[in-house]
Amino acid sequence: MLSHLPILQIVVPMLMAPFVLLIQPARLAWALTLATSTLAFAIAINLIPLAAGDSAMIYPIGGWDAPYGIELKVDSLSVLFLLIISGASTFVLLAGYQSLGSEIHEAKLNWFFGAWLLALAGLLGIVVSADAFNIFVFMEIASLASYILIAGGPNRQALPAVFKYLIMGTIGATFYLIGVGLIYIMTGTLNISDIATKLPSVVDQTPILVAAGFISIGLALKAAIFPMHAWLPNTYSFAPNMVTAFLAACSTKIAIYVLLRIDFALFQSNLTGHLLQFKVFLIPLACMAILAGAYMAMRDSLAKKIFAWSSVGQVGYIILGAALVSHSGLTAALLHSFSHALAKGTMFIGIGLLALQAKSGELSSFAGLGRRHPLAAIAITIAGLSLVGIPGTAGFLSKWLLIQAILELPTGAVALLVVVLLSSLMSVVYLARFLETLFFPPAPAEGKVTLPLGATAILLAIAFASIYFGLAPTLPMELATQAADNLLGYGA
Amino acid sequence: MIVLDLFHYWTFIALLMMGFYTVIAKNNLVKRLLGLSLFQSAVFLLFIGIAKVEGGTTPIFTNLVDTQVFSNPLPQVLILTAIVVGISTSALGLAIILRIKEAYGTIEEDEIQSEEEEA
Amino acid sequence: MTEIFSVFLLILLVITAGAAIRTTNLFVAVMLMGIFSLLIAINFFLLDAADVALTEAAVGAGISTVLFLGALAFMNEQEREQAPKRLAGLISVSITALIIAYATFDKPAFGDPNAPAHQDLAPWFLETTQSAVDIPNVITAILGSFRGYDTLGEVFVVLTAAIGVLFLLDTPSAGNMLKRDEGLRHYLIPRMVGRLLIPFILLFGLYIQFHGEYGPGGGFQAGALVAASMILYALLEGQDRALEVLPQRVLTFLMAFGALLFGGVGVIGILNGANFLDYSVLSSDPVAGQQIGIILIEAGVGFTVTGVLLSIFHAFVARGRTQ
Numbered sequence: 009m010l011s012h013l014p015i016l017q018i019v020v021p022m023l024m025a026p027f028v029l030l031i032q033p034a035r036l037a038w039a040l041t042l043a044t045s046t047l048a049f050a051i052a053i054n055l056i057p058l059a060a061g062d063s064a065m066i067y068p069i070g071g072w073d074a075p076y077g078i079e080l081k082v083d084s085l086s087v088l089f090l091l092i093i094s095g096a097s098t099f100v101l102l103a104g105y106q107s108l109g110s111e112i113h114e115a116k117l118n119w120f121f122g123a124w125l126l127a128l129a130g131l132l133g134i135v136v137s138a139d140a141f142n143i144f145v146f147m148e149i150a151s152l153a154s155y156i157l158i159a160g161g162p163n164r165q166a167l168p169a170v171f172k173y174l175i176m177g178t179i180g181a182t183f184y185l186i187g188v189g190l191i192y193i194m195t196g197t198l199n200i201s202d203i204a205t206k207l208p209s210v211v212d213q214t215p216i217l218v219a220a221g222f223i224s225i226g227l228a229l230k231a232a233i234f235p236m237h238a239w240l241p242n243t244y245s246f247a248p249n250m251v252t253a254f255l256a257a258c259s260t261k262i263a264i265y266v267l268l269r270i271d272f273a274l275f276q277s278n279l280t281g282h283l284l285q286f287k288v289f290l291i292p293l294a295c296m297a298i299l300a301g302a303y304m305a306m307r308d309s310l311a312k313k314i315f316a317w318s319s320v321g322q323v324g325y326i327i328l329g330a331a332l333v334s335h336s337g338l339t340a341a342l343l344h345s346f347s348h349a350l351a352k353g354t355m356f357i358g359i360g361l362l363a364l365q366a367k368s369g370e371l372s373s374f375a376g377l378g379r380r381h382p383l384a385a386i387a388i389t390i391a392g393l394s395l396v397g398i399p400g401t402a403g404f405l406s407k408w409l410l411i412q413a414i415l416e417l418p419t420g421a422v423a424l425l426v427v428v429l430l431s432s433l434m435s436v437v438y439l440a441r442f443l444e445t446l447f448f449p450p451a452p453a454e455g456k457v458t459l460p461l462g463a464t465a466i467l468l469a470i471a472f473a474s475i476y477f478g479l480a481p482t483l484p485m486e487l488a489t490q491a492a493d494n495l496l497g498y499g500a
Numbered sequence: 501m502i503v504l505d506l507f508h509y510w511t512f513i514a515l516l517m518m519g520f521y522t523v524i525a526k527n528n529l530v531k532r533l534l535g536l537s538l539f540q541s542a543v544f545l546l547f548i549g550i551a552k553v554e555g556g557t558t559p560i561f562t563n564l565v566d567t568q569v570f571s572n573p574l575p576q577v578l579i580l581t582a583i584v585v586g587i588s589t590s591a592l593g594l595a596i597i598l599r600i601k602e603a604y605g606t607i608e609e610d611e612i613q614s615e616e617e618e619a
Numbered sequence: 620m621t622e623i624f625s626v627f628l629l630i631l632l633v634i635t636a637g638a639a640i641r642t643t644n645l646f647v648a649v650m651l652m653g654i655f656s657l658l659i660a661i662n663f664f665l666l667d668a669a670d671v672a673l674t675e676a677a678v679g680a681g682i683s684t685v686l687f688l689g690a691l692a693f694m695n696e697q698e699r700e701q702a703p704k705r706l707a708g709l710i711s712v713s714i715t716a717l718i719i720a721y722a723t724f725d726k727p728a729f730g731d732p733n734a735p736a737h738q739d740l741a742p743w744f745l746e747t748t749q750s751a752v753d754i755p756n757v758i759t760a761i762l763g764s765f766r767g768y769d770t771l772g773e774v775f776v777v778l779t780a781a782i783g784v785l786f787l788l789d790t791p792s793a794g795n796m797l798k799r800d801e802g803l804r805h806y807l808i809p810r811m812v813g814r815l816l817i818p819f820i821l822l823f824g825l826y827i828q829f830h831g832e833y834g835p836g837g838g839f840q841a842g843a844l845v846a847a848s849m850i851l852y853a854l855l856e857g858q859d860r861a862l863e864v865l866p867q868r869v870l871t872f873l874m875a876f877g878a879l880l881f882g883g884v885g886v887i888g889i890l891n892g893a894n895f896l897d898y899s900v901l902s903s904d905p906v907a908g909q910q911i912g913i914i915l916i917e918a919g920v921g922f923t924v925t926g927v928l929l930s931i932f933h934a935f936v937a938r939g940r941t942q
Binding site for chain 2: 141145152156159164165170174179182185186189192193198
Binding site: 506507508509511513514515516517518519520521522524525527528530531534535537538541544545548549550551552553554555556557558559560561562569570571572573574575576577578579580581583584585586587588589590591592594595596597598599601607608 | 625626629632633636637639640645648649652655656659662663666667668669670671674675678679682683686687690691693694695698699705707708709711712713715716719720723726729730731732736737740741744745748749755756757758761762766769770772773776777779780781783784787788833834835839931934935938
């Protein structure tokens, strides 16, 4: 049965979605979704030892071996992202019941949870697939389901935002498809490893180069890499709070995952000069993303939008680490994906819980709420410290690794260091502004007094996970190191 | 045959660009969605063009034709899937546009923005 | 001769697309896009892609047009005059065009049997379809078995779309409408002609469903046709009667059931000790097992697509009537 885990990882949430549509009452649909998500998380945990080291798990679907059939491939890199996705979904569902109930009409909760499971299955499916076209199919499942989740809230501003996301996401997916088509013209195959073995014998590199361009731009649109981030701030700000927490933790990172996987497996080794192009394009973009994201976060006055802009910047850190194309840079980027998912997920769950009491999304509506709900506010503070990168948190560790990777550079290290340090200072500013609003003004007189206890406990637990993984980082470190090995092809 | 070769490619590029232009430059949301499906149709044409083999037929074994040359079935299968993905995206997009129309009373993007700023 | 016809069709395609973009009347634009779909379907047919042509005609010219028209019913069909933001658009479009054109120079020639795209995989599919699946339509074999996982994904994409539409708009039922929809019940000629057509469309849909192994067709096209016959019924007799015949909960059940049937066939493979979606264990004879598997999953696709397309149609039409 263990050998079937890669497919079960996808099929379990996928096939539960139709059941959830039919189940009544809505509370049961939530319970079933949570149970399914927990099971997916458990499967991902069980995959850690199976996929460790050099031994990637290969699963040919239908018994048809690649390149003729579609195969799934699970290595440390995929496991890291499987953990991020299924973990984010599980903890957000656990903490989010009240919050979702307050934002989604009860009669529609079945559809909502069905879409949630499909988003989960789609994201997981992208990560384990080893087939370039199959990745497109699952990308579309994940995207369509995310559009539904985002548009689900009471805020009408979500609608234009999600339409923009739909347009840009579809353009991104279609660009990706054009790239896959060009690769197919030149190699006649779709399996990523098989393309990698056939590419060296392709004499003419021009179509492959153009394919690389299309795939990179398409995925950059989906990953909201600066300057293609225009859809992100509004969708994150106006989505239901728990949806923001789930998507902010994993969805853009999955596009980055596909970008890295394809670029490192196919283009870096087979295109002359591509390594340089990769660096020259991405490092400046990453730096601009980091600075612009932090700057916009300082200026915004909507609580969720501040941290949505901060996500634009944090994606920049991940890209910066990856664009260094060194083992240490990649390790830092992957570890940062993990620590950022943890911190940002906690942050948005915390904001979502406090928002049960706040009148609007404006920062001023949160005034004094930290005094009334100290536990939730402590969790938010810890998550914020991890985002800034204060020693003792998971965020510090990944930023520290990133700085070390930058110091290995022969030239230009100083400029990049300045960018990282400056943006960290800016993030202190916007975090301080948010915490100040939470703690310093007196608590508002009216309103309910208690937050849901269970949800607050979950929130505190994941906040302390940021500290735990900052002090005892063995598990994510090992995964990230092995994943960097996977990408650079050591032992492949 | 060389004429047809370039022609297919040019048509693909022309359609792709018309669709792309409509998506980014038009103000009306329905029009942008139509542009999006045009954009996707162009890619379908690219793939089906790849599949064509000179002198081949539809990849179905029959007794009617005694040729053994078939066009490439794989890109055709991929496009079958992609067409379905395309209509799904359009349907969802239309539902969102309907809701936008109800919430803002317009489907022109700049009017939505100006109403947003007033509110 | 075919070449000249192809070139003519391709030119017509570009002209139609251009007209659809330029017109400021959205109704006209939607109709032109329907014509565009028919034209591109003919092109696909000329390029030996009968299955794709059938699907494009059913989806692009049929379903998509119906949905756009259904949505346009609540909107101003006149597009407001264009505010100029053309320059940025033109620049990025031209850059993309130049890049793609640049890639074409080194592309293998059109129709070249020795092109890399036609090596290795394509011959393997043609041979293995005969030896391991033994059905005439190679497309169906790849769609159902070799790349069945993609098709499973595709079924879940349409399911997701239906979930989205039903979630964003309300679930329709005959009871909660403000006014009765009479359809064309009082118009004798369209009604009689339409009623004559419905059984034939339905029959053709079923033929396409079960003939998919031998000729062009399969679950998706069949589902689209069956849905089309019910949509025609709804247009003639009114939405209320159509919803009485097939209420929304039946449709919801239908789409969930189809997806589960497909997935369930896959899981049976695992339970019998093979991989997910391996149909050869469904029968003692692996070839027969493959055929049974393909028939079952095509049925699943047909159920889901019928349920999804009808649900989406009803949701769009009912939206205006519940307000």
